[in-house]
């Protein structure tokens with residue numbers, strides 16, 4: 214166990230690195246939402262709108278970013294739990310690193326195609342589906358490893 218959590222362990226390094234990228238990616242969604250609110254003068258609260266001499270309104274560009282953010286919460290939070298369990302199963306470093314990397318790249322791609330450049334389907338479905346199945350794989354591997 215000491216070796217698993219050692220910073221010399223390449224598995225731990227990959228896990229920590231990619232999960233940190235995912236944390237930053239999710240935090241960036243708040244900034245993206247705020248920038249869309251400012252750009253479109255679309256504020257949810259009267260006290261925010263009054264500062265820009267406008268009224269509260271709903272804007273599709275803001276809502277898109279909010280949906281992308283919600284989708285991150287639905288998927289990345291579960292992945293944080295599943296990937297931690299998977300880490301404890303002592304997986305192959307090459308396979309685990311590849312899964313961490315693909316998950317992270319796909320979730321960034323999901324936001325890009327959903328809320329930044331808006332690419333037609335099935336781009337978003339693929340960017341969502343690949344990480345979704347990676348999370349299922351990790352949860353099943355963990356459940357089997359620790360089966361009572």
Ligand SMILES: N[C@@H](CCC(=O)N[C@@H](CS)C(=O)NCC(=O)O)C(=O)O
Pocket residue numbers: 280281283284287337338341342
């Ligand atoms: N909560 C999701 C569940 C299904 C899902 O996550 N679908 C992916 C691929 S189509 C997605 O990007 N959904 C858009 C969203 O969550 O706003 C939904 O309402 O769509």
